[in-house]
Amino acid sequence: MTTTRLRITHAGPHVSYQDGGRHGMLRFGVPESGPMDCTAHAAANLAVGNPAGATAIEVSPAGLAVECVEGQVTFAVAGGGFLMDHAGTRGGVWETRTLRAGETLRIMRGHWGSWTYLALAGRVRATEWLGHTATLATSGFGGGLLATDGEIVIEDSRAEPARERSFPCPVFARPKAQARVVVGPQDHRLEPEALSALLDGVHVLSDSYDRMGVRLRGPALAIRDALSIPSEPIVAGSIQVAGDGVATLLLRDHQTTGGYPKIATVLASDLDQIVQLRPRARIVFKAVTPARAVEIARQQARTKAMWLDTLAHHA
Amino acid sequence: MTLRLAPVAEHALLVEFGETIDDATSERIVALDRALAAAAPDGLREVVPGMVNLLVDFDPLVTDHARIEAAVRDCLTRPVPASAAGTRREVEVCYDSDLGTDLSAVAEQTGLGVDAVIAAHLGGDYRVRMYGFTPGYAYMSGTPAAIQLPRKPAAIRGVPAGSVIIAGPQCIVTTLLMPAGWWVLGRSPTRILTGDEDQPFLFDVGDAVTMRRISRDDYERKARREDPA
Numbered sequence: 001m002t003t004t005r006l007r008i009t010h011a012g013p014h015v016s017y018q019d020g021g022r023h024g025m026l027r028f029g030v031p032e033s034g035p036m037d038c039t040a041h042a043a044a045n046l047a048v049g050n051p052a053g054a055t056a057i058e059v060s061p062a063g064l065a066v067e068c069v070e071g072q073v074t075f076a077v078a079g080g081g082f083l084m085d086h087a088g089t090r091g092g093v094w095e096t097r098t099l100r101a102g103e104t105l106r107i108m109r110g111h112w113g114s115w116t117y118l119a120l121a122g123r124v125r126a127t128e129w130l131g132h133t134a135t136l137a138t139s140g141f142g143g144g145l146l147a148t149d150g151e152i153v154i155e156d157s158r159a160e161p162a163r164e165r166s167f168p169c170p171v172f173a174r175p176k177a178q179a180r181v182v183v184g185p186q187d188h189r190l191e192p193e194a195l196s197a198l199l200d201g202v203h204v205l206s207d208s209y210d211r212m213g214v215r216l217r218g219p220a221l222a223i224r225d226a227l228s229i230p231s232e233p234i235v236a237g238s239i240q241v242a243g244d245g246v247a248t249l250l251l252r253d254h255q256t257t258g259g260y261p262k263i264a265t266v267l268a269s270d271l272d273q274i275v276q277l278r279p280r281a282r283i284v285f286k287a288v289t290p291a292r293a294v295e296i297a298r299q300q301a302r303t304k305a306m307w308l309d310t311l312a313h314h315a
Numbered sequence: 316m317t318l319r320l321a322p323v324a325e326h327a328l329l330v331e332f333g334e335t336i337d338d339a340t341s342e343r344i345v346a347l348d349r350a351l352a353a354a355a356p357d358g359l360r361e362v363v364p365g366m367v368n369l370l371v372d373f374d375p376l377v378t379d380h381a382r383i384e385a386a387v388r389d390c391l392t393r394p395v396p397a398s399a400a401g402t403r404r405e406v407e408v409c410y411d412s413d414l415g416t417d418l419s420a421v422a423e424q425t426g427l428g429v430d431a432v433i434a435a436h437l438g439g440d441y442r443v444r445m446y447g448f449t450p451g452y453a454y455m456s457g458t459p460a461a462i463q464l465p466r467k468p469a470a471i472r473g474v475p476a477g478s479v480i481i482a483g484p485q486c487i488v489t490t491l492l493m494p495a496g497w498w499v500l501g502r503s504p505t506r507i508l509t510g511d512e513d514q515p516f517l518f519d520v521g522d523a524v525t526m527r528r529i530s531r532d533d534y535e536r537k538a539r540r541e542d543p544a
Contacts, residue, residue, distance in 0.1 A: 130515055181324075182323065231365060235326070267325050268325060290325070290379075293375075
């Protein structure tokens with residue numbers, strides 16, 4: 001079995017190992033973590049012949065650069081409009097190529113997008129916590145952050161030039177400025193005008209954006225006596241409103257419980273596209289009924305599954 | 316007590332039993348949690364107990380809010396499973412003053428002596444109500460009225476893992492080095508994040524907990540042994 005080693009010549013902040021996520025442990029205070037954009041993560045993995053939920057590297061706009069010091073490995077980069085420079089050839093991501101000893105790969109911020117994924121054919125070595133390598137940024141549990149001068153090790157690595165190709169970013173993986181929400185569960189705890197301020201107003205993503213969540217700027221959402229509600233479970237996509245009327249959209253590494261009222265919840269099936277917006281991007285919220293939300297989730301799952309299936313079977 | 320069911324996005328239902336934290340509400344939450352575990356409806360992914368409510372998370376490709384609501388209502392009509400009583404767990408605590416850094420402050424504010432504060436804490440009847448904030452933070456009820464204090468005005472940074480902290484009727488054994496605005500009474504070598512694959516968390520919601528005092532020597536020995544490093 002072959003092992004490929006990459007030396008990390010640059011790793012910016014917020015670059016981490018992520019597998020498909022640690023589901024089913026919210027009751028123990030453990031959020032799902034896993035990729036911010038699950039669609040792009042799965043696409044990169046499938047394009048190199050890995051399982052969809054295999055460990056890959058989540059790269060932020062701060063970028064990642066590596067040098068292959070031993071072995072050779074087919075890789076794919078997918079997610080956002082990032083740029084890459086592989087062995088001196090510069091271009092967009094959404095590509096599968098092969099990295100050989102002595103070659104370098106640099107992944108950089110591009111025209112759009114907040115997260116991209118580097119998948120490597122084989123098994124990426126990373127520390128597991130509770131059976132998963134997904135990194136929980138707040139505690140560092142799981143695979144953890146990548147650091148400059150560190151190493152990425154791919155066990156049972158494969159070089160499969162037959163997989164090399166580009167697979168353009170599909171429409172459903174582009175950023176979306178309209179997030180669909182189901183109103184509640186604590187909309188009744190806010191002033192009636194708060195809901196119209198959320199749904200009719202234009203909000204802007206602030207710079208306060210990380211794996212835990214993103215704070216929004218927009219019309220203040222008046223809360224009533226809602227600051228003393230007992231702590232209750234939170235999911236990724238919850239829009240919680242703090243005492244100052246500022247809304248925060250909670251993301252993959254969210255706290256599992258909290259006492260601020262949640263005015264609405266973004267559909268899980270819209271989150272992959274929302275997280276590809278950048279700070280200062282505008283966002284609007286559109287309310288849908290719970291039944292419509294389920295329909296949307298099913299439609300999107302079908303469309304994504306068909307596309308991911310074609311990626312997996314292209315060799 | 317009014318039951319309120321609220322949809323959460325396309326994949327969950329929040330079942331709320333009331334607005335105030337009390338034992339009767341907690342018992343209903345634990346009972347529904349166990350009932351759903353005993354007869355899981357199709358598509359159920361996870362049940363997450365809160366203080367006055369419980370989140371039922373489901374796979375929208377398999378089921379929907381209406382079916383989950385029907386399953387919840389069905390569970391509520393059934394007798395409470397015997398497992399709802401939970402398991403009794405023990406937490407060992409060393410109350411030496413350099414570990415229980417707020418013992419004297421609590422003694423001063425409650426008008427009790429340090430020994431009486433420790434005795435009161437040991438006498439509490441603790442029950443795990445929910446996990447929250449960060450992995451393994453189990454919120455227990457049962458801190459006796461005599462030593463109940465509101466949180467500190469501001470969180471103190473760097474409270475070590477294993478700290479036994481109280482605020483109001485609540486008590487937590489911390490699992491990570493974290494800021495905390497709660498009162499630190501002692502330190503425990505008992506690991507809540509066990510590192511055991513089959514039972515990674517010591518408590519489940521609904522478990523009863525007894526505090527047991529241990530000596531400094533015992534603490535040091537066990538803390539070393541339990542240290543995952």
